[in-house]
Amino acid sequence: MTDTLTRMRDTGTAAPRTPLRTELRRGIPLWTGAAVALTLLVTLGAKADQWQGDWGATLTRLTSANTLLCGPLTAAAACWQGGRERRARTAELLSGVPRSRLRRAVMTAAPVALWAAAGYLVALAVLLAANLPYASGRGPSLSLAVSDSCFLVSIALVGFVVGRLSPWRLTAPVLAVCTYVGLGIPNYLESEARFLSPGGRTEASVSVPVWWFAPVMVAWLGGLAVTVLLAYAARRRFLAVVPLALAITAGTVVVHTGENLFRDDPAADRRVCTESAPGTPQLCMSAVDAPLLPQASDALKGMFSQLDGVPGAPATYVDQRTDPKHGEARLPSVTRGWGVVRNELTDPRGYAYNTVNGLLSRECPDSARKQDPQGFDRVSATDRAVQHWLAPLDGFDLPAPEYLTRLEAMPKADRKVWLGRFLATRKSCTPAEVPVL
Amino acid sequence: MSTVTVRNARTVRVSGLTVRHRRRTALDAVDLDFAPGVHGLLGPNGAGKTSLIRVLATVAAPSGGRVELLGSEVGAVTDHRSRSAVRRRLGYLPQEFGYYPGFTVREFVSYVAWLKEMPAAQVPEAVERAVARVGLADRIDAKVKTLSGGMVRRVGIAQAIVNDPDLLLLDEPTAGLDPEQRVEFRALLRELGETSTVIVSTHLVEDVAAACTEVTLVEAGRIAYRGTTAELTAIGSNGADDSLGDNSIERGYTAALRAHRTAVAGR
Numbered sequence: 001m002t003d004t005l006t007r008m009r010d011t012g013t014a015a016p017r018t019p020l021r022t023e024l025r026r027g028i029p030l031w032t033g034a035a036v037a038l039t040l041l042v043t044l045g046a047k048a049d050q051w052q053g054d055w056g057a058t059l060t061r062l063t064s065a066n067t068l069l070c071g072p073l074t075a076a077a078a079c080w081q082g083g084r085e086r087r088a089r090t091a092e093l094l095s096g097v098p099r100s101r102l103r104r105a106v107m108t109a110a111p112v113a114l115w116a117a118a119g120y121l122v123a124l125a126v127l128l129a130a131n132l133p134y135a136s137g138r139g140p141s142l143s144l145a146v147s148d149s150c151f152l153v154s155i156a157l158v159g160f161v162v163g164r165l166s167p168w169r170l171t172a173p174v175l176a177v178c179t180y181v182g183l184g185i186p187n188y189l190e191s192e193a194r195f196l197s198p199g200g201r202t203e204a205s206v207s208v209p210v211w212w213f214a215p216v217m218v219a220w221l222g223g224l225a226v227t228v229l230l231a232y233a234a235r236r237r238f239l240a241v242v243p244l245a246l247a248i249t250a251g252t253v254v255v256h257t258g259e260n261l262f263r264d265d266p267a268a269d270r271r272v273c274t275e276s277a278p279g280t281p282q283l284c285m286s287a288v289d290a291p292l293l294p295q296a297s298d299a300l301k302g303m304f305s306q307l308d309g310v311p312g313a314p315a316t317y318v319d320q321r322t323d324p325k326h327g328e329a330r331l332p333s334v335t336r337g338w339g340v341v342r343n344e345l346t347d348p349r350g351y352a353y354n355t356v357n358g359l360l361s362r363e364c365p366d367s368a369r370k371q372d373p374q375g376f377d378r379v380s381a382t383d384r385a386v387q388h389w390l391a392p393l394d395g396f397d398l399p400a401p402e403y404l405t406r407l408e409a410m411p412k413a414d415r416k417v418w419l420g421r422f423l424a425t426r427k428s429c430t431p432a433e434v435p436v437l
Numbered sequence: 438m439s440t441v442t443v444r445n446a447r448t449v450r451v452s453g454l455t456v457r458h459r460r461r462t463a464l465d466a467v468d469l470d471f472a473p474g475v476h477g478l479l480g481p482n483g484a485g486k487t488s489l490i491r492v493l494a495t496v497a498a499p500s501g502g503r504v505e506l507l508g509s510e511v512g513a514v515t516d517h518r519s520r521s522a523v524r525r526r527l528g529y530l531p532q533e534f535g536y537y538p539g540f541t542v543r544e545f546v547s548y549v550a551w552l553k554e555m556p557a558a559q560v561p562e563a564v565e566r567a568v569a570r571v572g573l574a575d576r577i578d579a580k581v582k583t584l585s586g587g588m589v590r591r592v593g594i595a596q597a598i599v600n601d602p603d604l605l606l607l608d609e610p611t612a613g614l615d616p617e618q619r620v621e622f623r624a625l626l627r628e629l630g631e632t633s634t635v636i637v638s639t640h641l642v643e644d645v646a647a648a649c650t651e652v653t654l655v656e657a658g659r660i661a662y663r664g665t666t667a668e669l670t671a672i673g674s675n676g677a678d679d680s681l682g683d684n685s686i687e688r689g690y691t692a693a694l695r696a697h698r699t700a701v702a703g704r
């Protein structure tokens with residue numbers, strides 16, 4: 001044995017194996033990180049059409065998947081790690097060592113927490129990179145990323161303690177189910193308390209968190225986790241009241257602030273417009289949707305051509321977030337995944353149809369329709385003929401042929417005059433005011 | 438002169454030690470002391486050997502009595518700092534040795550070194566030395582789950598000695614070792630006993646005969662016999678009935694045990 005020892009010294013001592021390095025490389029923690037990254041990438045990758053091009057939508061969906069899927073997964077993995085001493089039968093050995101129970105617990109739980117957070121950050125980096133070529137306006141909100149990472153670290157610590165207290169093999173899956181239910185319930189609450197859950201926030205597509213959102217969520221989530229850890233492992237357990245007080249304070253701030261944790265996104269409110277030119281109305285959209293402007297202009301080119309020179313035709317088209325003023329009309333709403341994918345209009349003809357539909361829609365009460373049903377039938381047929389003439393959509397909402405024929409047969413100058421009179425009454429609910437076609 | 442003083446210093450002092458498991462008394466007001474050297478703890482199943490080892494390893498708290506280890510009292514509710522100080526100088530191999538199968542031998546023993554609060558700079562060399570002492574140097578970077586039962590037991594011994602403990606407590610350390618490994622292990626015990634107090638709980642009387650200088654016989658929670666290995670062997674040599682065992686120390690063990698039972702029955 002002495003010879004062997006001499007040989008080992010001659011070949012030099014291997015690099016030191018720090019316990020954290022060992023814990024990070026062995027067992028379930030590494031797999032937890034991979035599972036978190038994979039879960040987020042697969043879940044969001046399957047619905048890339050719905051978020052690519054919008055930083056806010058990306059982070060909202062990421063947070064939701066992180067909370068509902070990776071939260072339970074991390075809790076279960078940490079719980080499994082917590083039960084390791086029982087499975088490995090090392091509890092007897094560990095109970096006779098000088099290293100404190102708290103430091104041992106942190107050393108064992110930390111790898112799961114760190115790898116879970118690392119998995120999240122890897123997924124975040126990939127998703128943001130996938131978003132970069134398409135997104136505009138403001139950049140991603142790092143507050144949500146900090147909050148999400150802290151959530152995973154916190155739930156890992158809590159899951160670990162559960163595993164230590166109940167080191168049975170079934171505890172981990174049961175905890176995963178309970179965590180899923182517990183984190184999902186706030187989504188169905190109207191109370192401001194739903195904001196205590198990282199997944200209980202509002203739509204981040206049109207809003208951004210306030211600057212102190214990340215610190216207060218770290219204090220809330222981290223405070224709770226440290227409280228649980230200290231109550232379980234600290235020699236002086238009363239110290240747990242310090243993070244508990246911090247968590248309660250932060251939680252109170254969250255509940256009292258409620259929806260005001262998020263403010264309107266300045267980029268969503270900022271208008272970006274095309275340059276107006278003779279015969280081409282101006283299009284205005286939120287800065288978030290600004291990359292769509294060239295596509296929208298192309299899609300509406302035919303309609304603009306038909307309306308060129310028509311008196312009273314809108315000079316400006318604005319998006320759904322803006323109330324149109326006199327002489328303006330609304331553009332149809334754009335929802336990523338439905339009609340818009342990676343800043344491409346998937347159905348330009350449908351977009352033009354919807355624009356005209358919005359322009360010509362009459363919001364008339366039923367009482368008005370009952371007073372003059374024949375008149376309304378005529379107006380409706382006229383509307384459909386104009387709709388089709390401006391932006392036809394094959395096989396959909398076809399007008400009566402005689403109406404369309406009459407419109408097409410009009411001399412160009414007469415038609416412009418007639419269309420001017422028609423557009424002047426496009427919101428009228430009195431059939432007698434609408435010119436006869 | 439000073440060396441002699443250290444050798445004779447009592448590193449373990451136990452008085453009135455009582456351990457109860459629910460209604461059963463595992464140790465009944467035991468008085469014991471140990472000095473540096475290798476001490477065998479013998480006795481039948483359920484005699485209280487493991488209970489004694491666990492109390493000395495500060496793993497279990499006694500129900501009563503006083504326990505002083507390496508100059509510090511570590512009984513029931515004692516000062517946290519002194520218990521930690523004693524634990525840094527302890528080595529313990531439990532009867533049921535648990536390990537993390539995914540760790541390599543080096544990683545596992547290093548992990549235990551960290552648990553024992555060894556200075557980080559000393560750990561790499563101490564780990565290699567401990568692993569070499571148990572004859573596993575060529576498997577130091579193998580995962581523990583790939584080792585045989587005997588090798589795993591040797592990993593257990595390596596983790597117990599990684600901090601060069603002043604008090605080493607081994608509960609059934611030779612279980613699973615083949616004869617050659619046991620011979621090597623006995624040599625290691627003798628080497629360790631030159632500077633440390635080594636207490637070995639075992640069923641194997643021949644291990645005690647080969648490696649231990651003193652023997653303590655435990656029976657039904659009480660001390661049945663204390664003496665040197667030579668004295669116990671002498672009991673078996675001096676006209677003892679051959680039916681008591683195959684060799685002198687086995688006969689001595691059985692004779693001492695029966696004498697104790699007779700004495701207890703006569704009270």
